[in-house]
Amino acid sequence: MGRFVVPLALFAAWWAATASGAVKSYQLASPRDVLREIADLAQSGLLWRDLGASIERVALGFAIALLLALVLGSVVGGSRIAERALDPTLQAIRSVPSLAWVPLILLWLGIGETAKITLVAIGAFFPIYVSLVSGIRGVDRKLVEVGTIFGLSRTALIARVLVPATLPQLLVGARIGLTQAWLFLVAAELLAATNGLGFLLTDGQQTSRTDEILVAILLFALCGKLSESGMRWLEKRLVGWTDTVPV
Amino acid sequence: MTALRSPGGDNAARIRGLRKAFGTHLVFDGLDLDVARGERVAILGASGCGKSTLLRCVAGLERSDAGTIATTGEIGVVFQEPRLFPWLDVERNVAFPARSDAERSRVHNVLALVGLAHAAQRLPKQLSGGMAQRAALARALVRDPALLLLDEPFAALDALRRIELRAAVREILEFTRASAVLVTHDVDDALALADRVLVLAGTPAEIVFHGVVGEDATRAAILDALGVADVRRAPGPRSVRHGASYTT
Numbered sequence: 213m214g215r216f217v218v219p220l221a222l223f224a225a226w227w228a229a230t231a232s233g234a235v236k237s238y239q240l241a242s243p244r245d246v247l248r249e250i251a252d253l254a255q256s257g258l259l260w261r262d263l264g265a266s267i268e269r270v271a272l273g274f275a276i277a278l279l280l281a282l283v284l285g286s287v288v289g290g291s292r293i294a295e296r297a298l299d300p301t302l303q304a305i306r307s308v309p310s311l312a313w314v315p316l317i318l319l320w321l322g323i324g325e326t327a328k329i330t331l332v333a334i335g336a337f338f339p340i341y342v343s344l345v346s347g348i349r350g351v352d353r354k355l356v357e358v359g360t361i362f363g364l365s366r367t368a369l370i371a372r373v374l375v376p377a378t379l380p381q382l383l384v385g386a387r388i389g390l391t392q393a394w395l396f397l398v399a400a401e402l403l404a405a406t407n408g409l410g411f412l413l414t415d416g417q418q419t420s421r422t423d424e425i426l427v428a429i430l431l432f433a434l435c436g437k438l439s440e441s442g443m444r445w446l447e448k449r450l451v452g453w454t455d456t457v458p459v
Numbered sequence: 460m461t462a463l464r465s466p467g468g469d470n471a472a473r474i475r476g477l478r479k480a481f482g483t484h485l486v487f488d489g490l491d492l493d494v495a496r497g498e499r500v501a502i503l504g505a506s507g508c509g510k511s512t513l514l515r516c517v518a519g520l521e522r523s524d525a526g527t528i529a530t531t532g533e534i535g536v537v538f539q540e541p542r543l544f545p546w547l548d549v550e551r552n553v554a555f556p557a558r559s560d561a562e563r564s565r566v567h568n569v570l571a572l573v574g575l576a577h578a579a580q581r582l583p584k585q586l587s588g589g590m591a592q593r594a595a596l597a598r599a600l601v602r603d604p605a606l607l608l609l610d611e612p613f614a615a616l617d618a619l620r621r622i623e624l625r626a627a628v629r630e631i632l633e634f635t636r637a638s639a640v641l642v643t644h645d646v647d648d649a650l651a652l653a654d655r656v657l658v659l660a661g662t663p664a665e666i667v668f669h670g671v672v673g674e675d676a677t678r679a680a681i682l683d684a685l686g687v688a689d690v691r692r693a694p695g696p697r698s699v700r701h702g703a704s705y706t707t
Contacts, residue, residue: 355542358555379546451546
C-alpha cells in the first residue's frame with residue numbers, strides 16, 4: 213500500500229491547487245479537465261491514434277536496437293580484435309547527446325517515420341550493447357572450464373554456458389534500453405510529428421491547452437512504468453536464479 | 460609441443476616427462492607419475508607448488524609444454540568451489556555432462572549416492588556450501604569416470620562439513636572403484652582418502668616424498684616432508700613460521 217501514498221498525495225495537492233483557484237487553468241489544468249480531455253480524446257479516437265503511433269515507434273525502434281545490440285555486442289564481447297576495432301567508435305558515438313543527432317537524421321531521413329524510429333533505436337541501442345558486452349566479459353571463467361572439461365563444442369559452450377550466464381545482464385540492459393526508447397521518442401515526436409504522444413504535447417503547447425499536455429505526460433508516465441514493470445517481470449521469470457539483492 | 464594423449468594401458472593415468480612453464484616460471488620439468496586403476500593418490504604440497512597445475516594438465520585445462528599424459532576412460536573433476544551453473548537446479552546441474560540416456564538415467568543414482576536426492580529441484584543459491592560441493596561431486600560422477608580429479612574439494616568447507624564430505628567421498632570412491640587424484644594441503648584429507656601420498660616441492664616441482672598409507676606414509680613422515688619442502692623453497696625465518704602451520 214505504501215507505494216500509493218506519494219501519488220495520492222500529489223493528486224490531492226494538484227486537485228487542491230486547481231480547485232481553490234490558486235493556480236489558473238491556463239497554467240495547470242484541473243484533474244477534472246484532464247479526465248474530460250482523456251474521455252474526449254478516447255471518444256474521438258485520437259487517444260488511440262496517438263498512443264498507438266508512439267507505442268509502435270518505441271516497439272520498432274527497440275526491436276531494431278535489440279537486434280543490432282545482440283549482433284554487435286556478441287561480436288565485440290566475443291573477440292578482442294573486434295573490441296579493439298569497434299568499441300572505441302561505438303563509445304564515441306554513445307557519448308553524443310541524443311538531440312545532437314536530430315538535425316542530421318532529419319536531413320538524411322526527412323521527417324517521416326524512419327527518422328523517428330531511427331532516433332528511438334539509437335537511444336535504446338547503447339544500454340543494451342554496453343550491458344551485453346560487459347555481461348559476456350563478466351562470465352565466470354570457472355564455469356566455462358566446467359564446460360571445457362566435459363568436452364563441450366564451441367557452439368554447445370555458447371548455448372549452454374555463455375548465453376544463460378549473460379542473460380541477466382542483457383535483460384538489465386534491455387530494461388534500461390526500453391526506458392531510453394521512450395525518452396528518445398519524446399525528442400523525435402516533439403520535433404516533427406503529426407501524431408503520437410509527443411505531438412499531443414506540442415499541440416497542447418501551441419493551443420495553450422494544459423489539459424492536453426497533462427494527458428500526454430500522464431500517458432508517457434503510464435507507458436514508461438508499464439514497460440519497466442514488464443521488463444522486471446521478464447527478468448524475474450527468466451533469471452530468477454541470480455543470487456543477488458533484488459533492485 | 461603439447462602432451463600426447465593416448466590410452467594409459469593398465470594405468471588410470473600415466474604421466475611421463477611433463478614440462479610446464481608459465482612464462483619464465485618453470486612449474487614442472489620432466490615429472491613422471493603413474494596412477495594405477497582403482498588407486499587413490501593424494502598430492503600434498505605448499506600453496507603454489509604446482510599441485511593444482513598438475514591436476515589441470517591431466518584434466519586438459521592447461522596445455523603442457525612437453526611430455527605425455529595418458530589417461531584411460533572418462534575423467535571427472537571436482538574443484539575447490541562447487542562451480543555449479545546457477546541457472547540450473549541440482550538435478551539439471553548433475554545431468555549437465557550426460558550425453559546418452561544411459562548417463563541421464565544415472566542422475567538419480569548419483570544424487571542418492573551423494574545424499575542429495577531430496578534437494579534435486581533446488582537452485583544452487585538455495586544450497587549450503589556442503590550441499591553444493593556434493594552436487595558438484597555428483598556431476599563429476601555422472602559419466603561414470605575411471606579417474607576422479609579432486610582439487611582441494613574440501614577447502615571451502617567448515618571443519619564439520621569437511622569431515623562429513625570426506626567420509627562421503629571415501630564411501631563413493633570405494634563404491635565406484637574409480638581411481639582418484641586428490642590435491643590437498645591437508646594431511647588428514649590425504650590419510651583419510653588415499654592409498655598413496657606424494658609431496659611436491661621445489662621449482663620446478665619434484666616429488667620429494669612418496670609413501671604408502673598404512674606403511675611409510677605416516678603423519679609424521681608427511682609433515683616432515685612438507686616442512687623440509689618449505690625450508691627448501693624459501694630459507695629464512697619466514698619459512699619456519701610457514702612450516703610450523705602444518706603441525707597445527
